[in-house]
């Protein structure tokens with residue numbers, strides 16, 4: 001696994017590049033993106049994207065729509081957008097952001113309803129919620145990457161691995177990824 005093998009790298013957010021509910025990059029992620037930025041001056045590097053499930057937004061709407069539970073304990077769409085934008089802005093290279101707001105009950109497998117104004121929006125589609133591969137596939141379309149073997153997805157949960165498998169792209173667990181960064185980024189290989 002070397003950076004020159006990939007045209008696109010996609011990262012999960014929570015538990016991968018940031019702690020859940022925090023709006024700062026984890027130190028490992030900050031250092032990695034800084035390194036990429038420095039080397040982007042001399043090498044062609046993979047494009048970057050983030051792909052994150054934010055089902056709390058869908059669950060919150062489900063509670064409001066159906067009048068149960070405690071929606072105030074869950075994040076609003078606006079607060080999630082603001083947090084993710086703050087994280088995105090700490091990455092010093094262009095980075096597309098894909099967010100899945102749909103929620104599926106693990107117990108009943110039922111899906112949250114979609115607010116009227118968002119019906120038909122991919123962010124609220126079931127296809128985008130990992131382990132479904134929709135966000136990865138959309139990033140490949142947006143960046144014009146046709147070969148899934150040239151895409152690496154980095155995440156911390158089984159649904160991340162499931163989405164990568166579903167899209168046919170390479171997957172790396174984040175803990176292993178940070179350990180492998182020095183060999184992954186091989187400037188000689190990238191520049192050559």
Ligand SMILES: [Mg+2]
Nearest residue numbers: 012014015156
């Ligand atoms: Mg995660």
